[in-house]
Amino acid sequence: MxxxxxxxxxxxxxxxxxxxxxxxxxxxxxxxxxxxxxxxxxxxxxxxxxxxxxxxxxxxxxxxxxxxxxxxxxxxxxxxxxxxxxxxxxxxxxxxxxxxxxxxxxxxxCPDSTPLRNVCNNNMAPFTFVESADGCVAICYRVVGNTLNYADAKAACTADGGSLITLDTPEKNALMVNTIRTSMTLKDRSLWIGLKFVGNQWVWEGNNAPATFTDWATDEPDTNQPCGSLNQGKHHRWFDQKCTKTIDAALCELVVPTMGG
Ligand SMILES: [Ca+2]
Incomplete structure (x- = not known):
């Protein structure tokens, strides 16, 4: 220039x-x-x-x-x-x-999991946030108690602001089961989940909805065992139990309304 x-x-x-x-x-x-x-x-x-x-x-x-x-x-x-x-x-x-x-x-x-992540991280009790690889399923869970029956498990979850976990979809169940299977501290523990037999059907504690998806282990459920558990005998599937039976711990979760339970 x-x-x-x-x-x-x-x-x-x-x-x-x-x-x-x-x-x-x-x-x-x-x-x-x-x-x-x-x-x-x-x-x-x-x-x-x-x-x-x-x-x-x-x-x-x-x-x-x-x-x-x-x-x-x-x-x-x-x-x-x-x-x-x-x-x-x-x-x-x-x-x-x-x-x-x-x-x-x-x-x-895929719902935005950010609100659940924030609630999970900010809760006073030590909950853990896990999310599926595609980001479509997220869980904020905590395992509490040591040898307790179903009623005590439910109360223990409620005390932390949560509830016994709802595993109402194959995706959510797979995420939780895989999380347990790969955890050294959880993989051998039997856990109460929020599933109960009411009237003539299995219902989720968390949202009172009938369990349309189920993942019962072979030969389950039995009769007169109206409370649901996960991971009995290291089998990563569902087992019904007598509600007064004591098993290892309670599997609790926190939910936020936008996650739909
Ligand atoms: Ca059973």
């Missing part, structure tokens, strides 16, 4: 038609190809230092013409690039819009 500016200065001076004597500046002998830019620079420096111009013609006019052409070409390229940037910006906006739509669809399919 500096060179363009210098050239413009020269053009102005030339246009004014100043024809005074050139006392100190001398055109280089060689005016041919290869050093015309140096020639123009020399003249411009001469003028900038107070030299008086005279009889300007030939080589610099050619250079100025080239510069004008170059400037025109650059402006064309700038215009093209600006157009490309605008096009890319519009494409990016379209991609961002599609991404937002996809995210909203994902949110519709």
């Amino acid at each position: 500096n060179f363009v500016f210098q050239s413009l200065v020269f053009l102005i001076v030339y246009t004014l038609g100043i024809h005074a004597a050139t006392d100190h500046f001398r055109w280089p002998r060689h005016r041919g190809h290869g050093n015309s830019v140096e020639l123009c620079n020399g003249l411009i420096n001469y003028l900038a230092n107070g030299g008086t111009p005279r009889r300007f013609h030939f080589p610099c006019l050619c250079i100025l013409s080239d510069l004008e052409q170059t400037e025109s070409n650059l402006n064309t390229q700038i215009s093209t690039l600006a157009s490309q940037v605008q096009s890319q910006t519009m494409q990016l906006a379209a991609i961002n819009q599609a991404l937002a739509t996809t995210n909203s669809h994902l949110m519709a399919v």
Whole structure:
């Protein structure tokens, strides 16, 4: 740009038609190809230092013409690039819009687990937050008690602000069972879950809904054993028990209303 500016200065001076004597500046002998830019620079420096111009013609006019052409070409390229940037910006906006739509669809399919995570982490009792790999299922659980019956297990969960766990979907059950199976402290413990036989059907304590999904172990449930447990004899499935029986511990959970239990 500096060179363009210098050239413009020269053009102005030339246009004014100043024809005074050139006392100190001398055109280089060689005016041919290869050093015309140096020639123009020399003249411009001469003028900038107070030299008086005279009889300007030939080589610099050619250079100025080239510069004008170059400037025109650059402006064309700038215009093209600006157009490309605008096009890319519009494409990016379209991609961002599609991404937002996809995210909203994902949110519709998988509830946001953030509220449950926050409740889990902020609870006074030490609950643990676990989430499925796809983020669609989350559990805030805690194992409490040491050898207790169903009623005491239910009370122990309630004392921590939670309830005996509801495992009403295959996904939630799989997440909890896998968590227990891979835990050194839990994998061998039998645990009460919030499942009871009421009237003629199995019902979840947490939401009073009938258990439409079940994961009973082989030959379970028995008769007259109206309380549900998990992991008896290291089998990672469900067992019914007499409610007065004492087993290892209670499997509790915290829920938030938006998680739907
Ligand atoms: Ca049984």
